[in-house]
Amino acid sequence: MPRPRSDEKRIALLEAATRIIVTQGLSAPTAGIAKEAGVPNGSLFTYFETKTELLNQLYLELKSEMAGTALKGLPAKAEPRERFFRVWRNWTNWAVTFPEKRQVLAQLSVSGEITAQSRADGHKMMANLAELADRSRANGPMRKAPLGFVLAIMNSVAEATMDYMTQDSTNAKKHCKEGFDALWRMVE
Amino acid sequence: MPRPRSDEKRIALLEAATRIIVTQGLSAPTAGIAKEAGVPNGSLFTYFETKTELLNQLYLELKSEMAGTALKGLPAKAEPRERFFRVWRNWTNWAVTFPEKRQVLAQLSVSGEITAQSRADGHKMMANLAELADRSRANGPMRKAPLGFVLAIMNSVAEATMDYMTQDSTNAKKHCKEGFDALWRMVE
Amino acid sequence: MPRPRSDEKRIALLEAATRIIVTQGLSAPTAGIAKEAGVPNGSLFTYFETKTELLNQLYLELKSEMAGTALKGLPAKAEPRERFFRVWRNWTNWAVTFPEKRQVLAQLSVSGEITAQSRADGHKMMANLAELADRSRANGPMRKAPLGFVLAIMNSVAEATMDYMTQDSTNAKKHCKEGFDALWRMVE
Amino acid sequence: MPRPRSDEKRIALLEAATRIIVTQGLSAPTAGIAKEAGVPNGSLFTYFETKTELLNQLYLELKSEMAGTALKGLPAKAEPRERFFRVWRNWTNWAVTFPEKRQVLAQLSVSGEITAQSRADGHKMMANLAELADRSRANGPMRKAPLGFVLAIMNSVAEATMDYMTQDSTNAKKHCKEGFDALWRMVE
DNA sequence: GATGAATGAGGCTTCATTCAT
DNA sequence: GATGAATGAAGCCTCATTCAT
Numbered sequence: 001m002p003r004p005r006s007d008e009k010r011i012a013l014l015e016a017a018t019r020i021i022v023t024q025g026l027s028a029p030t031a032g033i034a035k036e037a038g039v040p041n042g043s044l045f046t047y048f049e050t051k052t053e054l055l056n057q058l059y060l061e062l063k064s065e066m067a068g069t070a071l072k073g074l075p076a077k078a079e080p081r082e083r084f085f086r087v088w089r090n091w092t093n094w095a096v097t098f099p100e101k102r103q104v105l106a107q108l109s110v111s112g113e114i115t116a117q118s119r120a121d122g123h124k125m126m127a128n129l130a131e132l133a134d135r136s137r138a139n140g141p142m143r144k145a146p147l148g149f150v151l152a153i154m155n156s157v158a159e160a161t162m163d164y165m166t167q168d169s170t171n172a173k174k175h176c177k178e179g180f181d182a183l184w185r186m187v188e
Numbered sequence: 189m190p191r192p193r194s195d196e197k198r199i200a201l202l203e204a205a206t207r208i209i210v211t212q213g214l215s216a217p218t219a220g221i222a223k224e225a226g227v228p229n230g231s232l233f234t235y236f237e238t239k240t241e242l243l244n245q246l247y248l249e250l251k252s253e254m255a256g257t258a259l260k261g262l263p264a265k266a267e268p269r270e271r272f273f274r275v276w277r278n279w280t281n282w283a284v285t286f287p288e289k290r291q292v293l294a295q296l297s298v299s300g301e302i303t304a305q306s307r308a309d310g311h312k313m314m315a316n317l318a319e320l321a322d323r324s325r326a327n328g329p330m331r332k333a334p335l336g337f338v339l340a341i342m343n344s345v346a347e348a349t350m351d352y353m354t355q356d357s358t359n360a361k362k363h364c365k366e367g368f369d370a371l372w373r374m375v376e
Numbered sequence: 377m378p379r380p381r382s383d384e385k386r387i388a389l390l391e392a393a394t395r396i397i398v399t400q401g402l403s404a405p406t407a408g409i410a411k412e413a414g415v416p417n418g419s420l421f422t423y424f425e426t427k428t429e430l431l432n433q434l435y436l437e438l439k440s441e442m443a444g445t446a447l448k449g450l451p452a453k454a455e456p457r458e459r460f461f462r463v464w465r466n467w468t469n470w471a472v473t474f475p476e477k478r479q480v481l482a483q484l485s486v487s488g489e490i491t492a493q494s495r496a497d498g499h500k501m502m503a504n505l506a507e508l509a510d511r512s513r514a515n516g517p518m519r520k521a522p523l524g525f526v527l528a529i530m531n532s533v534a535e536a537t538m539d540y541m542t543q544d545s546t547n548a549k550k551h552c553k554e555g556f557d558a559l560w561r562m563v564e
Numbered sequence: 565m566p567r568p569r570s571d572e573k574r575i576a577l578l579e580a581a582t583r584i585i586v587t588q589g590l591s592a593p594t595a596g597i598a599k600e601a602g603v604p605n606g607s608l609f610t611y612f613e614t615k616t617e618l619l620n621q622l623y624l625e626l627k628s629e630m631a632g633t634a635l636k637g638l639p640a641k642a643e644p645r646e647r648f649f650r651v652w653r654n655w656t657n658w659a660v661t662f663p664e665k666r667q668v669l670a671q672l673s674v675s676g677e678i679t680a681q682s683r684a685d686g687h688k689m690m691a692n693l694a695e696l697a698d699r700s701r702a703n704g705p706m707r708k709a710p711l712g713f714v715l716a717i718m719n720s721v722a723e724a725t726m727d728y729m730t731q732d733s734t735n736a737k738k739h740c741k742e743g744f745d746a747l748w749r750m751v752e
Numbered sequence: 753g754a755t756g757a758a759t760g761a762g763g764c765t766t767c768a769t770t771c772a773t
Numbered sequence: 774g775a776t777g778a779a780t781g782a783a784g785c786c787t788c789a790t791t792c793a794t
Binding site: 615 | 787788789790791792
């Protein structure tokens with residue numbers, strides 16, 4: 001299938017999918033997504049061969065946006081802790097700003113719809129973040145632990161922090177800092 | 189004095205559901221679950237009014253089993269750290285021993301099928317664990333953070349640890365310890 | 377410019393429904409109706425959102441056809457009695473010609489499936505007939521009775537007449553006249 | 565199947581059926597009827613072999629009650645008109661007093677569930693009424709019309725009258741009289 | 753007999769995907 | 774390409790009836 005002329009509808013569909021999936025779950029009908037996007041139901045399939053394909057692209061899109069946002073404006077020269085905190089703040093803020101996106105990403109991640117390839121691609125997008133984490137723990141107590149493990153923990157603390165920031169958004173900033181400090185205590 | 193409702197079938201259905209959902213996801217047909225349980229499809233509905241009801245009961249069952257296992261054999265008198273580690277070990281071991289149960293629990297947790305009531309009931313089952321966590325952080329750096337936040341982090345580190353233990357099960361014991369130490373560094 | 381929705385299928389479905397309902401009642405499966413109409417079962421639902429919707433539309437269709445037939449070719453200028461008789465003849469003939477339609481209409485009318493809206497719409501279709509009745513009784517013994525009552529009686533005598541015409545169709549014409557005369561005696 | 569010991573439950577079931585069918589239609593589940601009657605669902609089938617059987621007996625029961633009420637206290641010696649009016653009043657009053665019974669009887673009558681035998685039995689119950697009608701028209705304009713036809717018309721006018729009495733129950737008595745007068749004008 | 757759990761065929765409806773226009 | 778009607782397999786759930794206790 002040739003690439004469709006404009007990306008407009010593709011993006012409209014992806015955004016609509018996010019909105020619909022938040023409320024209806026992954027089993028939301030493609031027709032509903034198309035309608036929400038203001039696109040005829042049949043056309044969805046000229047942009048995405050199958051529903052699974054749409055879901056995988058959505059996964060990548062969200063992951064990419066998340067990673068991009070986290071790493072945006074990262075100062076090239078600064079203390080590791082400072083650099084890491086910058087990323088942490090961007091990252092968690094993204095989640096608080098777009099809770100639906102985070103939720104959908106979570107749903108997609110546990111679902112069986114995402115292919116190994118997509119997961120691998122998704123991980124690549126987090127590569128810079130991983131590198132940052134790797135350096136941060138270089139002299140700390142987890143210096144000998146497998147990087148994957150450290151990343152997993154970092155990710156999970158981030159998730160918990162995001163949850164709490166979203167839940168109690170008036171103190172979001174404070175929770176953001178607390179989460180970071182806790183993480184730092186673990187690795188450094 | 190009619191045939192009494194058999195608890196066996198109820199359990200068979202719940203276990204079958206776990207097995208089926210691991211491979212097919214939450215959208216697995218009820219007929220498939222019934223078949224796997226060796227029960228006629230219509231009978232599923234004499235034990236669970238709807239599929240959603242089945243899912244909610246499964247959630248509670250798994251949560252309850254997980255909490256029960258974690259707290260089993262907890263020595264009444266011991267150092268907090270020791271007590272907590274005992275729980276941690278039980279908990280993560282359960283996840284490694286029954287990866288399907290954990291996976292299904294994860295799917296259920298993010299799905300929209302679980303009612304607020306079920307979630308509340310599920311939380312209650314973790315109450316003892318929560319208390320333990322509360323005491324552990326009493327003199328540490330997170331002593332002023334909201335308990336919910338501490339629990340969320342604890343939970344997320346546990347998740348990461350379980351993931352890693354499952355993935356690299358030869359070193360499961362080591363990862364279990366590492367995860368715990370990381371957590372302890374955060375709170376104490 | 378997709379395939380336009382075919383009115384043919386809609387009508388085929390309505391006619392099939394009539395045929396099926398006569399023999400199987402209102403509980404006739406939609407699949408059976410679709411099959412009888414030579415249409416795939418799923419397609420029934422592109423023409424009628426639900427079975428109830430199909431039933432309501434069928435009700436209206438039949439009512440409309442009945443009213444239309446009754447009033448067809450009504451001479452603008454003629455004695456009231458003459459005009460009324462014309463209608464009466466058309467009306468009862470329709471019932472004798474299409475006994476299945478009448479029977480289905482009867483089933484629908486007593487069933488709980490027909491909405492108040494549909495009933496109201498159905499009544500409107502009989503408005504001209506009602507007007508005719510109203511004029512006919514204007515100088516008779518029922519001139520002071522509520523119009524609704526007169527209409528109900530008229531309708532019920534018509535029903536009885538139709539029954540008898542159908543049952544003993546060789547004398548249909550005679551019964552038609554007798555029914556009309558009886559009715560006329562009542563109102564004029 | 566041997567006759568069950570007591571008629572209590574049988575009657576409870578029949579009455580429950582009436583109540584349930586009014587609101588849910590003839591497709592009401594037997595389990596619902598049993599529950600409404602305070603009888604275990606399985607027991608329904610010791611009183612009625614099948615659902616159809618229950619429906620037929622209900623039909624007969626209602627028909628019998630209706631006829632019985634109509635003919636109750638009929639003065640042996642009185643003018644035909646007077647006698648007939650007595651019956652008419654009883655009959656229509658019954659319908660106004662028990663609108664659910666009438667409605668259910670109507671539903672049953674048009675449904676395909678009632679056997680020819682039941683219908684025949686039902687007609688027999690109206691025999692006295694038929695005889696009355698026959699005498700009433702003996703010298704009137706319908707003296708040569710088939711008795712069946714006259715009965716049908718009588719029945720249908722009664723139906724219309726009942727409808728109107730129920731609808732506008734404050735003037736029930738008046739409508740009762742009006743209906744009767746209209747009928748009388750037709751036959752006498 | 754009384755009870756209510758058990759059964760499995762079948763009903764209505766949904767939906768991803770295709771395809772006529 | 775764009776559109777939305779068409780398709781039919783499949784899903785959840787219902788229910789009359791049977792039967793173990």
